[in-house]
Amino acid sequence: MGSITNAGDNSKVDVLVVGAGPAGMMAVTWFARCGIKAKIVDKRGTKIYNGQADGLQCRTLEILDSFEFADRAWKEGNHMLEICLWNPGRDGVIRRSDRIPDTIPGISRFQQLVLHQGRIERFFLDSLKDHSDIRVERGVLPQSLTFDESKAEDDDAYPIKVTLKHLTEDEINPPQSNATKCGAAPSDGLYRSNMAPDDTEELLNKTANDKVGTQETIQAKYMIGCDGAHSWTRKQLGYTLDGEQTDYIWGVLDIIPITDFPDIRQRCAIHSANSGSVMVIPRENKLVRLYIQMTTTEKGGEPVDRTNITPAMILECANRTLAPYKLSYEYCDWWTAYQIGQRVGSNFSKNERIFLAGDAVHTHSPKAGQGMNVSMQDTYNLCWKISAVLNGTADRRILKTYQSERRRIAQDLIAFDHKFSRLFSGRPAKDMMDEAGISMEEFKNAFEKGNLFASGVAVDYGASLIVAKDGSSIDQGDGTDVGVINSKRAVSKQQLATNVKLGMRMPSFKVLNQSDARPWHFQEILRSTGQWRLVVFAGDVSDKGQMSRVQKLGETLAANDSFISRFTPASKPINSVIEILTIHSAPRASTELHDFHDIFHPYSKRDGWDYWKIYADDISYHEGHGKAYENYGVDKKKGCAVILRPDQYVSWVGELEDVQDMDRFFSGFMKM
Numbered sequence: 255m256g257s258i259t260n261a262g263d264n265s266k267v268d269v270l271v272v273g274a275g276p277a278g279m280m281a282v283t284w285f286a287r288c289g290i291k292a293k294i295v296d297k298r299g300t301k302i303y304n305g306q307a308d309g310l311q312c313r314t315l316e317i318l319d320s321f322e323f324a325d326r327a328w329k330e331g332n333h334m335l336e337i338c339l340w341n342p343g344r345d346g347v348i349r350r351s352d353r354i355p356d357t358i359p360g361i362s363r364f365q366q367l368v369l370h371q372g373r374i375e376r377f378f379l380d381s382l383k384d385h386s387d388i389r390v391e392r393g394v395l396p397q398s399l400t401f402d403e404s405k406a407e408d409d410d411a412y413p414i415k416v417t418l419k420h421l422t423e424d425e426i427n428p429p430q431s432n433a434t435k436c437g438a439a440p441s442d443g444l445y446r447s448n449m450a451p452d453d454t455e456e457l458l459n460k461t462a463n464d465k466v467g468t469q470e471t472i473q474a475k476y477m478i479g480c481d482g483a484h485s486w487t488r489k490q491l492g493y494t495l496d497g498e499q500t501d502y503i504w505g506v507l508d509i510i511p512i513t514d515f516p517d518i519r520q521r522c523a524i525h526s527a528n529s530g531s532v533m534v535i536p537r538e539n540k541l542v543r544l545y546i547q548m549t550t551t552e553k554g555g556e557p558v559d560r561t562n563i564t565p566a567m568i569l570e571c572a573n574r575t576l577a578p579y580k581l582s583y584e585y586c587d588w589w590t591a592y593q594i595g596q597r598v599g600s601n602f603s604k605n606e607r608i609f610l611a612g613d614a615v616h617t618h619s620p621k622a623g624q625g626m627n628v629s630m631q632d633t634y635n636l637c638w639k640i641s642a643v644l645n646g647t648a649d650r651r652i653l654k655t656y657q658s659e660r661r662r663i664a665q666d667l668i669a670f671d672h673k674f675s676r677l678f679s680g681r682p683a684k685d686m687m688d689e690a691g692i693s694m695e696e697f698k699n700a701f702e703k704g705n706l707f708a709s710g711v712a713v714d715y716g717a718s719l720i721v722a723k724d725g726s727s728i729d730q731g732d733g734t735d736v737g738v739i740n741s742k743r744a745v746s747k748q749q750l751a752t753n754v755k756l757g758m759r760m761p762s763f764k765v766l767n768q769s770d771a772r773p774w775h776f777q778e779i780l781r782s783t784g785q786w787r788l789v790v791f792a793g794d795v796s797d798k799g800q801m802s803r804v805q806k807l808g809e810t811l812a813a814n815d816s817f818i819s820r821f822t823p824a825s826k827p828i829n830s831v832i833e834i835l836t837i838h839s840a841p842r843a844s845t846e847l848h849d850f851h852d853i854f855h856p857y858s859k860r861d862g863w864d865y866w867k868i869y870a871d872d873i874s875y876h877e878g879h880g881k882a883y884e885n886y887g888v889d890k891k892k893g894c895a896v897i898l899r900p901d902q903y904v905s906w907v908g909e910l911e912d913v914q915d916m917d918r919f920f921s922g923f924m925k926m
Contacts, residue, residue, distance in 0.1 A: 313710025658731030752887030764880025793893030808851025
């Protein structure tokens with residue numbers, strides 16, 4: 255277990271996180287849940303209160319729910335249920351050409367919603383307060399970084415040294431741009447997030463900071479740079495972002511709209527004949543976000559001076575695209591202008607000690623609603639792994655899977671975004687012979703396929719020492735070798751659970767708690783605690799032969815020499831490292847909790863039996879039948895076994911008798 259020790263202006267810390275945006279907040283949320291002591295710093299004086307990212311995709315909401323605060327976003331956010339496509343007719347006038355669902359029905363128990371980044375940061379801050387003593391230290395800027403590579407493989411070493419400067423008020427809050435020429439001056443995002451210190455607690459903490467204007471030195475075992483597209487951490491490592499530097503120029507307005515455009519409260523993709531494109535994103539609190547195409551530059555050309563762009567210019571462009579409809583506003587909450595840059599980092603880590611995440615290693619257009627989502631999913635992938643290493647349950651080799659898995663996702667994202675941006679920003683084709691124009695049918699198809707990608711549920715991690723897939727880890731990732739030696743390679747039997755895909759997140763269907771009949775989405779049980787899961791699909795345990803198979807598995811797992819026992823510290827409960835969850839397909843009333851071996855519902859001297867480990871695939875009194883076995887593609891009679899990573903991704907599938915192979919899988923990376 256890690257710890258922080260202070261010695262004057264020098265501190266030792268297990269993990270230093272630079273940047274307290276969504277990626278950084280996700281990182282320390284994992285550390286809080288896994289008992290890791292971490293320090294997080296941010297140069298901003300406060301969290302943000304408006305503007306910035308706003309889209310939350312299905313998979314992100316599933317992740318937030320695993321930390322038990324997705325309900326707050328679900329309640330406050332604006333739900334995105336439908337997309338309207340508007341295109342010019344033969345006469346050049348825009349018309350609604352199609353309606354499609356915003357989230358593909360059935361892929362998740364959540365649908366996409368929008369809620370501004372500041373609220374999402376608030377949910378993380380409240381979660382940190384509830385589960386740890388980790389607090390964001392604001393107005394702190396890193397000054398220097400040194401890394402002793404010779405100690406990279408020493409688990410007890412602190413090879414990273416960072417000097418931090420505690421900024422003064424003037425350094426934290428540079429002058430706001432005066433480029434607003436549209437009545438009252440709304441906050442802009444040309445240079446920095448709008449900041450309004452409206453949280454009493456943060457103000458008190460700021461007032462109490464006696465380190466203003468001073469420096470301190472931090473020694474760390476690990477470091478994560480979540481410090482944005484202009485990442486200081488990335489520059490210190492000498493790494494680059496590779497890709498296109500300039501492309502289309504877009505303006506963004508967050509306004510309460512006054513308009514006769516009929517679909518202003520729907521998500522819309524609007525192509526005009528000759529005046530560019532607009533995307534409409536209806537938001538919370540009557541707001542609407544408009545992404546408005548301003549102009550284009552040649553790739554590789556001179557950067558455009560965004561300080562010349564004003565809200566009035568952006569609104570004028572929007573009205574040209576929306577004609578004959580009119581758009582105006584009295585209230586503007588935030589605005590910005592940006593150039594699309596599609597770039598991926600050359601490296602995501604240095605010796606698996608210093609990591610980069612989020613915008614620090616990939617940048618792209620915001621219209622697909624991916625930036626904040628992919629950034630949070632980066633550190634959601636990374637930080638349970640760092641926690642396992644620090645807590646002594648896993649070998650450092652698992653850290654290589656971060657670059658292999660997430661750099662590949664970033665590369666796929668850039669390829670998707672490149673195509674999506676071209677189709678969105680291009681001029682519509684006038685007819686079939688217009689090769690220079692964009693086919694609206696092609697745009698619709700890309701939009702629908704893109705929705706699956708954008709949802710996050712299509713993420714598919716390649717073979718590695720923590721995903722027992724066939725094939726090469728080099729070919730299935732970003733080129734990094736994260737495989738296992740053949741003698742320890744576990745073999746999965748995907749055919750036993752056809753919809754529980756190796757390398758993908760575990761889907762969710764309703765099951766009933768055996769003890770009290772309460773229906774649960776199975777994902778709700780998979781909380782982000784750092785535990786691995788062995789999911790036992792016990793089959794039809796009303797059949798004596800099948801129950802005999804399940805009991806034999808229980809006896810094997812409970813043995814003193816089983817992998818469950820070997821990889822669980824003697825001082826910890828038996829399910830603290832690898833939790834066993836059971837779903838059977840028999841009628842719930844035909845069996846009892848105590849019919850199952852004790853390992854499936856462990857006993858505690860203080861708390862008695864664990865009633866939250868065994869579930870039935872049966873009909874609920876009030877919520878119907880989840881048909882989990884059918885939806886998971888598992889045989890109702892024979893069942894199977896599935897190993898899930900702490901981040902809910904599927905690692906291994908096999909028979910109930912394949913205990914040696916389960917052992918082989920865990921032995922590939924776990925420590926005694």
